[in-house]
Amino acid sequence: MHRAITKTIAVAALFVGFLTEAALALPANITVGGTTNPPIGHYEFCKHNPSECTANGTDGGPMVLTRESWQKILEVNYEVNQAVTPMTDMEIHGVEEEWSYPDTVGDCEDYVLLKRRKLIESGLSPADLLITVVLQPNGDGHAVLTVRTDRGDFILDNMRSKVLRWSETEYTFLKRQSSENAGRWVKLQDGRAVAVGSVKTQ
8 A cells, every 4th residue: 555655646746736727717725705504414523523623713824735744635535535435324324414433434524524633633734624515516415625725725535536626626616614613614605606505415
């Protein structure tokens, strides 16, 4: 696995470079709107894990992305994607929506929780590690982890090992955790967004 991780890092560490023309037309960091309701799964998660849903303090702006932090982001995304097998909450828990830390199986939001925890343990700020709800092109809800940096917002996704800038993905971005408080959520102004109601992640 170490050799595979090294190869992944070597390919991607041409260091946050090659963007499509469409991606370049959008801001590097996604535009944040006003407050909104959290997904029901995260609301329930916070009830059982209140220490993980507290204030982060004043938002000092996106982290400065270094070669070392970029390597850690790539490693965590790859390692968690390899370690966890995707299964739905219904298959795992017998309910439609339950956010929890995965052992060997998990839904998309479970991958996100584990990646976020590992990156916090490595020294990254919780204010820059934001659970995010998006729409897939087929209209299904999905959860990814946004890493805020001075080079843009990057997306860690259980559906791919490559870490992309938000504007390079095929997703429509709806809402994410507030950078100031992990228990609160804010709307996102994608520029491509559509009006939706309650979104269930897959």
